């Protein structure tokens with residue numbers, strides 16, 4: 283477990299002359315389970331897209347399992363944040379199948395191996411019973427399970443999950459996080475999961491990657507989720523307050539670009 287799954291070195295990415303990623307560096311050991319945190323617009327999605335080779339940094343380098351990143355790498359599974367409604371009449375099986383080998387809707391033929399892989403991905407997220415259901419009839423949580431199945435196609439060694447817990451109720455959040463964790467453990471996958479609520483990941487993740495103002499800090503929960511570390515990251519006074527077994531990140535004086543109160547759990 284000592285090899286690096288993801289290495290980011292001095293990466294800067296500009297949008298309209300503004301650094302969305304500003305000279306960030308971190309190394310994620312293989313097999314890690316990482317919660318990626320940060321307010322709206324902190325750059326979480328941009329980071330994922332950059333790791334996937336879909337966005338080109340203006341400076342810096344990225345290695346995935348020791349190789350320079352490149353578009354279409356099969357070792358990475360990606361669950362994007364966008365959840366536009368897919369064709370409502372599409373079955374769950376067809377929705378997962380649509381992601382096979384990067385094809386979009388309407389691939390007319392799947393060979394036996396492709397069918398087996400799709401069935402296996404559905405089984406991995408306990409979604410066999412959703413295979414024949416029209417996607418339009420499914421709940422948000424059920425659709426998210428299908429999206430997770432899509433990300434598992436090709437048996438990736440690294441999973442990038444962009445807000446997979448969004449719009450789930452608290453019980454489903456924890457259940458989904460545990461499902462992903464169990465899959466990662468069983469398959470030895472490295473997981474980076476962005477979220478606005480760290481609670482469901484408590485006791486599961488071994489690292490936090492906290493992003494703000496284009497900067498990022500990676501470390502253990504108890505090292506990152508501190509007043510000192512987050513104040514340094516934001517470049518402004520930020521207080522991490524414990525209340526029972528929960529943590530709150532509070533911007534002193536209501537800083538404009540910081541979530542005024544983000545509820546997070548107490549480090550495991």
Ligand SMILES: Nc1ncnc2c1ncn2[C@@H]1O[C@H](COP(=O)(O)OP(=O)(O)OP(=O)(O)O)[C@@H](O)[C@H]1O
Pocket residue numbers: 297302320321322323324325326327328329363
């Ligand atoms: N296609 C784009 N063109 C221009 N700017 C963009 C584009 N996509 C994102 N941005 C900007 O880049 C910044 C980072 O956006 P990003 O989506 O990576 O943040 P995020 O942390 O994922 O946010 P959220 O939690 O709201 O999803 C934001 O200021 C956003 O407006």
